[in-house]
């Protein structure tokens with residue numbers, strides 16, 4: 001069985017949002033259409049407490065897109081975004097959330113970020129998604145959403161490492177593309193055995 005994994009199609013990643021990904025809103029309609037053909041639909045939602053450690057505002061003298069060394073490794077800093085319960089953290093109003101059988105929230109621990117739908121950024125703490133998919137007999141995953149070079153890429157690479165067949169529909173993603181991150185993500189995904197199409 002196959003599942004469509006829709007990554008972080010939330011207001012803050014779309015036009016006018018706190019961490020707007022260029023063209024983010026463009027993917028909503030075609031993702032809705034693809035849901036019709038999917039065996040199962042899972043949505044992820046970036047979901048940070050106020051004062052999250054990935055926010056540049058928590059690091060005096062640091063600006064968004066600068067790096068810090070977190071206890072679990074290098075961490076890019078971001079504008080405050082997807083704060084729990086805020087309008088920015090809500091799904092894009094046109095996304096067909098009613099089609100989703102599971103919503104995975106991630107990044108809810110203040111001291112650690114979670115780009116991937118499977119593991120927090122220490123690559124160790126599981127979200128529970130792998131167990132859910134395996135229990136349902138789902139082996140093939142199609143990834144779409146925002147942002148291509150962060151949460152989509154990390155999710156798809158973890159999926160491949162966990163033994164799922166992982167495909168990214170690049171036409172249904174948009175990238176932040178900071179400091180060459182789009183090209184780096186493409187290369188890393190290819191090396192990890194993720195299939196890129198679209």
Ligand code: VGL
Nearest residue numbers: 008046078146147150151
């Ligand atoms: C994301 C940066 C910070 C993403 C989430 O969804 O790609 N990027 N939080």
Ligand code: ZN
Nearest residue numbers: 046081082107
């Ligand atoms: Zn985030």
